[in-house]
Amino acid sequence: MTSVEVRPETGPVPPAPNGASQRYRAVWRWHFYAGLFVAPILVVLAVTGSIYLFKEPFEEWRYRDVRTLAAPVTAAQPLSRQIDAARSARPGAPVMTVIPPTAPDRSTRVILAGAESGPWAQGISVYVHPGTLKVLGQIDDSATFMRVVRTVHGELLAGTAGDRIVETAACWALILASTGTYLWWRGPARRRGARPGRPRLRRVHSLTGIGAGTVIVFLIVSGLPWSGVWGDLFQRLQDRTGSTTPSADAFPNTSAVPPLSGDLSTDPDAKVPWSAERLPVPSSTDGHGAHGTTTGVLHPGAVPVERALESARPVLRDCRPTDCDVKVLLPKDRGGVYTVIASPRTDPSASRTVHVDQYSARVLVSFGWQEYGVLAKAVEQGIALHEGRRYGPLNLLVMLTACLAVLTLVVTGTWMWWKRRPQGRLAAPTRPTDRRTAYGVLAIMATLGLLFPLAGITMATVLLLDLLLLRRIPRLRRAFG
Known part of the structure; x- marks a missing residue:
């Protein structure tokens, strides 16, 4: 005899055919x-993601006293002198990056090395008045509010372990999305149409998931390339298919020797100090460790920073000043080059990297969007959309709505569980009794587990716990269903 299923929040529901009912129950479980596992992490990701969407306007307001000048500068000092002014504020600190002002009323930002080390380390930003060379202020980029928000969003302030937790939660969120879509599609209420007595919570939960599900899935997928395990596997796929972002190491990154007899004193364009006029011109191979690295002071014979930037400007014509930060990296050694990077805020296709010879100011090579592989282009566009900056306020509003939808799904799902749970029990949906149904659902879950390794590992752990522990201890069996 077939019994009628009763759910506390919905009332009696006529039974579906046995196979469909078993499959529905397995997916629901x-x-x-x-x-249950990922709800707390999703709340953290949604809240921090919502905040980080407003990074640029927040930091423009927060640091307006050092970024925006009281009056436009009509006659700016040479960029090299501005760098010297910044270095005087932190003597001995190596120069990491120089960001010239994007408008006459903006300051110059010189990023000096901080306490951390490595290519991705956050430095100390020293802001300099381009006209007076006054140091307007210093900001530790590793300790800003938005930097902390991003660290929480990416790794929960727990380093590698936090990164793995976030990645696992993101992968399980994809499983939530796929199983939730199935439950909505095969649910009795959808198939029979909405009823006056249908619970409001379930209706809000379902409509929110279906309405915002596509954007939520996009947010998850576009964020996974930043993760540790899945991101590393994806990078390997890019490498094997040749569909990567171009690496500076794949292009010439050493200065070519100017066609001179051995010194720079006869070159009118090479303005070097008198004491350095007779120094020999180093070859492009001299600087790889043999003569040390620069700490912000230009090597003898090197052209000033402003001249290298001037040489690169024509190549950066696609980068609009109002939408693009231009960053200059000084030569790291005697054989190195000036590296000028155009970083657009909205359209990644305008990005470009230019190598400029530090002795002759010739553009040695430039590479940009046309050198990106297909996968690399997809990732870059995905990141711009993920951060809500690709299509202006509309893009930001859509991403913010998706974050709020995640919070709505967590709150309504938790509320529904709390209302229907019996006292002292977890109230999980019962296991399917049809093994064929269970194996079919497991096969689908295993496929998702192979696509997302951390989800697969945790999935196998849950199954082992269920098989070896939860089913064997009566009290746990009653609690977990």
Whole structure:
């Protein structure tokens, strides 16, 4: 005899055919546990993601006293002198990056090395008045509010372990999305149409998931390339298919020797100090460790920073000043080059990297969007959309709505569980009794587990716990269903 299923929040529901009912229950059980495991992490990701969307306007307001000048500068000092002014504020600190002002009323930002080391380390930003060379202020980029928000968003302030937790939660969120879509599609309420007595919470939960599900899935997928395990595997796929972002190491990154007899004193364009006029011109191979690295002071014979930037400007014609930061990296050694990077805020296709010879100011090579592989282009566009900056305020509003939708799904899902749970029990959906149904659902879950390794590992862990522990201890069996 077929019994009528009763759910506390919905009332009696006529039974579906046995196979469909078993399959529905199996999917519902996975959906329940996925939500139970990742709900707290999703709340953190949604809240921090919502805040980080407003990074640029917030930092423009927060640091307006050092970024915006009281009056436009009509006669700016040479960029090299501005760098010297910044270095005087932190003597001995190596120069990491120089960001010239984008408008007459903006300051110059010189990023000096901080306490951290490495290519991705955050430095100390020293802001300099381009006209008076006054140091307007210093900001530790590793300790700003938005930097902390991003660290929480990416790794929960827990380093590698936090990164793995976030990645696992993101992968399980994809399982939540797929199982939730199935539950909505095969649910009795959708198939029979909305009823006056249908619970409001379930209706809000379902409509929010279906309405914002596509954008939520996009947010998850576009964020995974930043993750540790999945991102590393994706990078390997890019490498094997040759569909990567161009690396500076794949292009010439050493200065070519100017066609001179051995010194720069006869070159009218090479304005070097008198004491350095008779120094020999180093070859492009002299600087790889043999003569040390620069700490912000230009090597003898090197052209000033402003001249290298002037040489690169024509190549950066696609980068609009109002939408693009131009960053200058000084030569790291005697054989190095000036590296000028155009970083657009909205359209990644305008990005470009230019190598300029530090002795002759010739553009040695430039590479940009046309050298990106297909996968690399997709990742760059995905990141711009993910951060809500690709299409202006509309893009930001859509991403913010998706973050709020995630919070709505967590709150309504948790509320529904709290209302229906019996006292002292977890109230998980019961296991399917049809093994064929269970194996079919497991096969689908295993496929998702292979696509997302950390989800697969945690999935196998849950199954082992269920098989070896939860089913064997009566009290746990009653609690977990």
